Amino acid sequence: RDFNERCAQCSEVNWGLTDGGRFYCRSCHNVTERTREVVNTDFITNSRVQTISKGLKKQEKNDGDCEWYICEGFQLVLKKQAEALEALGVCPQMKDEILCNFWRCYLQKSKQAYCKRPAGETVKALSVCESSTDVDSDPERPSLLHLLSLSESEGDLQTDCSFASSVSKVSESTSVYSGSVDGSLYLMKNQKEKLRMTMPMTLSFCYMALLWLREPITLSELLRFVVEGHIPYLNVFQHFPEKMKLCGLDLRIFCVESWPVYEEVFHKMHELAAFLDLPRFPDITDSCFLHPDMLCMKYLMEANLPDELHNWTCRVVKKIGIGEVDFLTLMPGNKSTRKVKYDVLAAAIIVVVLKLLFLLDDHYEWLLSEFAEERNKNNTEGGPYFEFKKWYEVVKQSLDVEQKKLDEEGAKYLWRCEKPLFYSVKNKSKVLKRRQMVVNLQNQFGKLSGSARRAEKPNPSSFQLSWSEENTDGSCFHGHSLKGVLQEKCGLLTAMNPDYWLCTVKLCNEKLCGHLAHYREVEFPQSYHFVLGLFSFLLRIQPSYIHDEVCMIEHKLFNKKLYKKLKYNTVLRK
Amino acid sequence: SSHEHKLNFRKSKEACLSYIQDALLQKQWKRAAEFLTCYVESLEKDYSRELIGPSEMIWRIGTEILWHHSQSSMKEFNCFMEQMKTLGVKRYLKVCLEHVFHLLCNGQIDEAYQNLSLAESWRFGEQTAVQDKEMKLIEAYRGLLDYYRWYKQKNILLEHSEDGFSDLAVEQEMHGYFRKAAVNLKEIIKIPGVWDVFVKCYVDLLEFYGDHNEARQVLNEYAYNSKFPANPNAHVYLYQFLKRQGESKKSLISALKILHDIVPSHELMIDFNTMLQKSKKRKKRRLGLEVIFAALDYAGWKENAKAWSCLARQVKQIVISEKHLDWIKQEWNSRKDWWPAFHFSRYLAKRNWQENKSLSYEKALVAGILLGKDCKYFRYVSHQGCKAQLKRFRMLKKFVNRHNPVYLRISG
Numbered sequence: 008r009d010f011n012e013r014c015a016q017c018s019e020v021n022w023g024l025t026d027g028g029r030f031y032c033r034s035c036h037n038v039t040e041r042t043r044e045v046v047n048t049d050f051i052t053n054s055r056v057q058t059i060s061k062g063l064k065k066q067e068k069n070d071g072d073c074e075w076y077i078c079e080g081f082q083l084v085l086k087k088q089a090e091a092l093e094a095l096g097v098c099p100q101m102k103d104e105i106l107c108n109f110w111r112c113y114l115q116k117s118k119q120a121y122c123k124r125p126a127g128e129t130v131k132a133l134s135v136c137e138s139s140t141d142v143d144s145d146p147e148r149p150s151l152l153h154l155l156s157l158s159e160s161e162g163d164l165q166t167d168c169s170f171a172s173s174v175s176k177v178s179e180s181t182s183v184y185s186g187s188v189d190g191s192l193y194l195m196k197n198q199k200e201k202l203r204m205t206m207p208m209t210l211s212f213c214y215m216a217l218l219w220l221r222e223p224i225t226l227s228e229l230l231r232f233v234v235e236g237h238i239p240y241l242n243v244f245q246h247f248p249e250k251m252k253l254c255g256l257d258l259r260i261f262c263v264e265s266w267p268v269y270e271e272v273f274h275k276m277h278e279l280a281a282f283l284d285l286p287r288f289p290d291i292t293d294s295c296f297l298h299p300d301m302l303c304m305k306y307l308m309e310a311n312l313p314d315e316l317h318n319w320t321c322r323v324v325k326k327i328g329i330g331e332v333d334f335l336t337l338m339p340g341n342k343s344t345r346k347v348k349y350d351v352l353a354a355a356i357i358v359v360v361l362k363l364l365f366l367l368d369d370h371y372e373w374l375l376s377e378f379a380e381e382r383n384k385n386n387t388e389g390g391p392y393f394e395f396k397k398w399y400e401v402v403k404q405s406l407d408v409e410q411k412k413l414d415e416e417g418a419k420y421l422w423r424c425e426k427p428l429f430y431s432v433k434n435k436s437k438v439l440k441r442r443q444m445v446v447n448l449q450n451q452f453g454k455l456s457g458s459a460r461r462a463e464k465p466n467p468s469s470f471q472l473s474w475s476e477e478n479t480d481g482s483c484f485h486g487h488s489l490k491g492v493l494q495e496k497c498g499l500l501t502a503m504n505p506d507y508w509l510c511t512v513k514l515c516n517e518k519l520c521g522h523l524a525h526y527r528e529v530e531f532p533q534s535y536h537f538v539l540g541l542f543s544f545l546l547r548i549q550p551s552y553i554h555d556e557v558c559m560i561e562h563k564l565f566n567k568k569l570y571k572k573l574k575y576n577t578v579l580r581k
Numbered sequence: 582s583s584h585e586h587k588l589n590f591r592k593s594k595e596a597c598l599s600y601i602q603d604a605l606l607q608k609q610w611k612r613a614a615e616f617l618t619c620y621v622e623s624l625e626k627d628y629s630r631e632l633i634g635p636s637e638m639i640w641r642i643g644t645e646i647l648w649h650h651s652q653s654s655m656k657e658f659n660c661f662m663e664q665m666k667t668l669g670v671k672r673y674l675k676v677c678l679e680h681v682f683h684l685l686c687n688g689q690i691d692e693a694y695q696n697l698s699l700a701e702s703w704r705f706g707e708q709t710a711v712q713d714k715e716m717k718l719i720e721a722y723r724g725l726l727d728y729y730r731w732y733k734q735k736n737i738l739l740e741h742s743e744d745g746f747s748d749l750a751v752e753q754e755m756h757g758y759f760r761k762a763a764v765n766l767k768e769i770i771k772i773p774g775v776w777d778v779f780v781k782c783y784v785d786l787l788e789f790y791g792d793h794n795e796a797r798q799v800l801n802e803y804a805y806n807s808k809f810p811a812n813p814n815a816h817v818y819l820y821q822f823l824k825r826q827g828e829s830k831k832s833l834i835s836a837l838k839i840l841h842d843i844v845p846s847h848e849l850m851i852d853f854n855t856m857l858q859k860s861k862k863r864k865k866r867r868l869g870l871e872v873i874f875a876a877l878d879y880a881g882w883k884e885n886a887k888a889w890s891c892l893a894r895q896v897k898q899i900v901i902s903e904k905h906l907d908w909i910k911q912e913w914n915s916r917k918d919w920w921p922a923f924h925f926s927r928y929l930a931k932r933n934w935q936e937n938k939s940l941s942y943e944k945a946l947v948a949g950i951l952l953g954k955d956c957k958y959f960r961y962v963s964h965q966g967c968k969a970q971l972k973r974f975r976m977l978k979k980f981v982n983r984h985n986p987v988y989l990r991i992s993g
Contacts, residue, residue, distance in 0.1 A: 452618040
């Protein structure tokens with residue numbers, strides 16, 4: 008359709024396409040070397056897989072299997088994840104527009120599609136692809152905005168796509184084996200510069216899209232939903248169509264055996280944003296869910312802390328400027344600014360506020376608690392004063408129960424699914440036999456497990472711990488007052504606690520050692536450790552990451568004092 | 582406590598195993614089953630580098646659970662074991678053997694026999710050679726069950742012969758079992774090891790059919806072949822056999838000598854001492870004294886009246902003859918620091934008197950000689966005895982009083 012060269016034989020411009028995808032002259036039936044590789048990437052709108060045409064040496068698959076590329080697999084994964092997110096309440100725009108455009112951009116940038124050059128360079132390259140679609144008519148790669156605008160004009164993607172021809176299939180004589188066309192290539196090449204796609208990276212894509220849309224789901228929540236099974240991740244390949252056979256090296260790509268780690272998904276997302284040359288993300292303002300003021304409110308509620316503490320978190324946020332739009336909004340590619348972990352940041356702010364008001368040195372907070380207890384005993388009118396001790400006991404109990412449940416669930420987790428996986432056809436029967444035995448044993452011992460049925464997966468919930476003010480046992484602290492901890496000075500409320508201890512005097516270089524500080528439980532007060540532990544549970548990350556953010560906040564907060572101190576020290580040394 | 586969700590498959594299964602272990606230790610079979618249900622998918626992973634792989638874990642844990650769980654039946658147990666046999670060919674015979682043990686524990690002798698026969702006929706390439714040891718055990722146990730069947734037949738035969746009629750069929754069967762049993766039992770006891778039950782049965786068979794030479798040889802091998810681990814029972818069996826055969830005291834004594842060396846506290850030491858005491862040879866009598874003193878060093882013998890009577894008799898005899906008092910001195914030397922508190926305290930005197938007068942009598946005699954008439958034990962018991970007007974205690978008192986100088990010589 009778009010091929011305008013003149014035929015070498017008859018000089019006509021009257022082209023058609025052979026079954027092999029080659030242009031042939033309708034006048035003289037001359038078949039050219041030029042191919043138009045077409046594939047229907049209509050996975051996004053419908054999941055029918057169309058066969059991909061290959062070069063001359065296309066091998067017919069007789070049993071209805073199709074040839075598929077790794078990135079098509081990932082495309083399916085993303086589709087499933089986007090659907091799940093939509094079911095959780097995310098706006099449909101995420102799936103239909105944002106995510107798929109990010110994906111297309113990625114495919115183009117990583118030269119797996121939408122580009123002039125082939126992605127795979129092998130000995131057997133049969134032809135050079137000359138895609139001639141509208142999109143690539145100009146030699147420059149289109150920007151994301153361009154793609155976004157295109158998607159609005161076209162309904163589906165049927166006409167528009169083109170794939171680079173990774174023409175060669177590794178021949179059967181080599182030992183590498185995969186159900187996909189380019190499985191072995193995918194794993195072999197050093198694609199660091201091109202940001203090779205992995206399963207954890209699918210979550211990076213999701214998070215990136217969520218962030219773009221400023222949806223009220225933090226990264227830790229997203230990962231928690233994955234673990235709880237609300238978002239497909241583990242065993243998502245079982246939803247691949249029958250014709251897409253998964254075996255051999257594909258398993259290494261699509262079968263994960265570990266849960267994604269926050270840090271990994273986070274960093275990959277930023278790498279991705281930079282790789283895709285994305286512009287500045289939409290602004291995170293103080294009306295956004297991800298703004299520290301909002302997140303702090305949520306976490307305060309979940310941690311069963313008094314609402315009054317919110318004033319304090321807002322004050323800290325304001326004082327050190329971490330509520331500013333420019334600080335919070337993501338600017339891809341900007342290496343100088345520290346990337347913001349919204350959830351961890353909010354948790355850390357709360358920890359700092361607790362340190363400000365209660366000191367948390369394993370003495371002072373209990374002292375304050377005793378005073379509050381005395382007051383509460385003698386004076387029952389007016390709201391109760393917040394007692395750290397009571398709060399600690401209530402929260403610790405719930406935390407222990409939940410942690411225990413979580414640990415047991417982790418131990419009982421079933422990683423395998425019904426779809427059998429085998430590395431090669433040779434061990435297929437062995438795999439199937441094993442699977443059958445596993446199922447038998449599960450049945451046999453399942454019956455002996457007693458009435459304890461496997462709990463259905465919990466309904467997705469934003470809150471893991473909840474406290475109700477209606478409970479008469481006083482186990483909800485939201486309405487408690489901070490009066491026992493505060494004093495008025497010059498018309499302003501300040502903390503009675505005059506002291507503060509810094510988590511660290513000097514920050515490490517994060518780029519060198521990965522952390523701003525190094526957290527060791529034994530070096531810090533138990534109360535501090537407990538508070539870190541609480542948020543560590545809620546966010547499902549290691550306490551050390553929250554500790555890092557706490558250090559960062561403290562250094563901003565006490566910047567002047569520290570600076571003076573350091574200056575003084577250097578003066579002395581001279 | 583760790584705040585991270587178990588991150589990956591391996592850690593998750595490790596945690597699962599530790600929950601299973603806890604449940605097993607607390608006999609919470611339902612809970613163990615619950616976690617095992619989650620663990621079994623490990624079979625689909627490759628653990629070839631681990632020392633104990635999932636298949637072995639599942640076999641062992643599953644066996645425990647099914648054996649103890651209230652809702653589990655033998656049928657289920659057997660079904661499970663059959664599955665486990667297919668799971669690891671390298672373990673096939675071991676699983677068979679353990680299955681047989683369970684069947685035997687459950688009294689299912691015939692099923693056990695069937696399983697053993699089946700296992701015996703198993704062949705699997707080079708594995709057959711590798712699992713040679715297990716095969717020998719399987720053959721041995723089948724031999725044992727053959728013996729058991731022989732034994733039953735023998736009893737039937739004896740009953741019938743008492744009733745006055747002979748039963749040829751039963752006799753033939755019996756001989757058949759004998760042959761089968763003998764072959765296998767003979768094989769296993771050739772291999773160095775501890776084969777008490779096999780040896781006993783084999784010897785029983787040999788004795789019944791009159792092959793005493795073979796029996797003697799077998800028992801000698803078992804007891805004296807240095808390749809075999811030191812086993813007190815071997816000597817006991819040999820001794821019992823020799824006794825049955827009416828062998829001379831000399832050979833009986835030599836059989837028990839080693840037993841004394843290995844297990845000075847063995848119950849046969851009484852027989853040993855009795856034989857030695859009566860011997861004409863001085864050395865033997867000396868040994869006898871040593872043997873009985875050594876036995877009474879052990880707490881388990883403290884209240885054994887027979888043992889004390891042996892010691893008392895020998896001590897009395899020595900004292901009366903006034904010869905070889907140095908023997909007593911030698912034996913007493915290493916014991917005089919602790920035997921008084923161990924055997925002859927006032928508390929024990931009271932208790933022994935209350936519970937067992939004969940015991941207190943014998944002990945009092947020994948105490949009187951070794952510690953003198955003024956020792957706590959002797960004084961209390963003899964006083965009580967005389968108060969109760971028991972003649973022998975009066976005699977005892979007289980005896981000890983008379984021979985009190987002996988004590989002085991011993992203790993000096």
